[in-house]
Amino acid sequence: MSKREALAFSREEMREFGYQVIDQLIDYYEGRAQQPVTGELDHAALDAILREPLPRAGEPWREVLEQFEAQVVAPTNHVDHPRFFAYIPLANNFVGVMADALAAGYNIFNAVWLQGAGAAQVERLTVDWLRQIFGFPPDAGGTFVSGGSMANLTALAVARQVRLQGNMRDAVAYCSDQIHFAISRGLRVLGFAPDQLQRVPGDESYRLSLPRLRQAIAEDRAAGRKPFCVIATAGTTNTGAVDPLEELADYCQSEDLWLHVDGAYGAPAMLTARGQRALKGLQRADSLALDAHKWLFQPIECGVVLVRQRRWLSETFKEQGEYLKDVEQADDELNFMYQGVQLTRQFRALKLWMSFKVFGLDAISQAIETGFDNAELAEKLLRQAGCWEIVTPAQMAIVTFRYKPSGGDEALANRVTHDLVGRLLDDGFAFASGTQLREKTVLRMCANNPRTTAEDLEKTVNLMGRLGAELEASIVASTLN
Numbered sequence: 001m002s003k004r005e006a007l008a009f010s011r012e013e014m015r016e017f018g019y020q021v022i023d024q025l026i027d028y029y030e031g032r033a034q035q036p037v038t039g040e041l042d043h044a045a046l047d048a049i050l051r052e053p054l055p056r057a058g059e060p061w062r063e064v065l066e067q068f069e070a071q072v073v074a075p076t077n078h079v080d081h082p083r084f085f086a087y088i089p090l091a092n093n094f095v096g097v098m099a100d101a102l103a104a105g106y107n108i109f110n111a112v113w114l115q116g117a118g119a120a121q122v123e124r125l126t127v128d129w130l131r132q133i134f135g136f137p138p139d140a141g142g143t144f145v146s147g148g149s150m151a152n153l154t155a156l157a158v159a160r161q162v163r164l165q166g167n168m169r170d171a172v173a174y175c176s177d178q179i180h181f182a183i184s185r186g187l188r189v190l191g192f193a194p195d196q197l198q199r200v201p202g203d204e205s206y207r208l209s210l211p212r213l214r215q216a217i218a219e220d221r222a223a224g225r226k227p228f229c230v231i232a233t234a235g236t237t238n239t240g241a242v243d244p245l246e247e248l249a250d251y252c253q254s255e256d257l258w259l260h261v262d263g264a265y266g267a268p269a270m271l272t273a274r275g276q277r278a279l280k281g282l283q284r285a286d287s288l289a290l291d292a293h294k295w296l297f298q299p300i301e302c303g304v305v306l307v308r309q310r311r312w313l314s315e316t317f318k319e320q321g322e323y324l325k326d327v328e329q330a331d332d333e334l335n336f337m338y339q340g341v342q343l344t345r346q347f348r349a350l351k352l353w354m355s356f357k358v359f360g361l362d363a364i365s366q367a368i369e370t371g372f373d374n375a376e377l378a379e380k381l382l383r384q385a386g387c388w389e390i391v392t393p394a395q396m397a398i399v400t401f402r403y404k405p406s407g408g409d410e411a412l413a414n415r416v417t418h419d420l421v422g423r424l425l426d427d428g429f430a431f432a433s434g435t436q437l438r439e440k441t442v443l444r445m446c447a448n449n450p451r452t453t454a455e456d457l458e459k460t461v462n463l464m465g466r467l468g469a470e471l472e473a474s475i476v477a478s479t480l481n
């Protein structure tokens with residue numbers, strides 16, 4: 001049988017292929033800041049490519065790699081680019097990338113201790129490091145999942161099991177109006193009806209309002225419903241707002257409610273002094289979702305869920321499979337197939353473990369700190385430019401702002417700000433995204449990429465000012481005509 005029929009490569013071919021991939025990645029890493037942030041997004045042209053018949057015969061790997069660069073990488077907006085400030089930037093790191101290659105290369109089956117004992121120990125250790133970082137008690141546990149959505153879903157499944165034993169009738173969960181849709185979708189997937197999630201209007205800083213929460217819960221109790229869970233956000237995607245965690249923890253304790261914290265974006269700030277002040281009370285959550293592919297700099301996908309009692313995970317997810325009897329010789333805790341909804345699962349903990357070890361926590365803390373500094377600098381530059389209204393100041397590395405037209409017209413301010421996103425996409429030098437904060441259309445910059453420089457920020461703010469003025473002029477001109 002030929003090597004090809006066994007789907008195998010010769011030593012020489014593996015070398016060439018592998019080195020070619022590494023060289024391409026190094027060129028990308030080294031040249032990234034000089035390249036545009038946005039890809040070529042011409043819908044018509046894109047529609048014409050990558051329509052091919054099933055490939056009966058193979059073609060040389062070099063050609064496939066070239067096609068990948070030309071047709072797959074080219075129309076990509078680079079979320080790890082130092083001038084990508086939209087949504088939540090995903091600034092990965094090379095150690096994590098290599099760890100992903102190793103996990104795939106050795107194809108480690110990280111589901112049952114018997115098959116991947118080393119991997120299970122690494123995952124347990126890495127979860128324990130996170131437990132220490134977030135100040136959870138020694139009995140806490142956790143598991144790696146694909147990302148923030150899955151971490152939230154997993155945590156809410158545990159809350160449902162532990163608090164309701166699966167009986168969801170009349171149960172109600174509460175959150176602010178700034179919640180990520182991962183929460184509402186997660187609850188819907190778990191079988192809750194839409195009215196079983198109460199969105200309590202936030203306060204003027206877009207934080208969950210405790211007085212309004214108290215009132216909503218009291219009313220629901222009086223109406224015979226069963227409040228069971230409060231969902232707080234530690235760093236909202238919109239503005240970086242942190243719900244009042246300490247007060248919520250006190251309240252949930254006194255009312256016997258589950259406190260889930262969606263820290264998908266902001267929780268890693270716990271590694272900095274500023275973050276610790278902002279996140280005070282986080283350590284008292286019953287469950288916490290975080291995304292290591294956001295502010296812990298891992299390649300996509302790397303989410304983690306932590307719960308206060310590690311046995312809650314297996315209580316929620318353990319099932320019996322007779323073909324898996326022999327794995328019972330290890331603690332459930334080390335059989336990660338019992339800690340979440342996946343059986344066969346990637347060894348995601350490896351990238352975080354390796355990054356922590358190679359860079360050290362001090363460097364990672366510093367990298368997070370840089371995000372706070374950069375957002376504060378962006379805010380300062382925007383204020384200095386004079387043509388921006390700061391809507392929410394820099395917090396958790398996010399600042400939101402709106403264009404300030406000369407006449408102070410609200411509708412024009414919203415329109416220019418809205419249209420700016422498209423202009424930035426076309427320009428390609430830098431990218432920020434828009435969002436809606438009550439009646440205001442705003443732009444937001446999330447500056448959590450540690451490789452963003454002061455010059456990147458200055459040039460981006462200048463560019464936005466220029467594009468804003470051009471838009472204002474053309475909108476005003478077109479309404480006069």
Ligand SMILES: *Cc1c(COP(=O)(O)O)cnc(C)c1O
Pocket residue numbers: 088146147148149150152180182233235236237262263264265291303
């Ligand atoms: C990004 C984010 C999520 C979803 O995480 P994914 O990794 O994209 O699934 C959930 N909540 C918050 C606050 C987020 O910022």
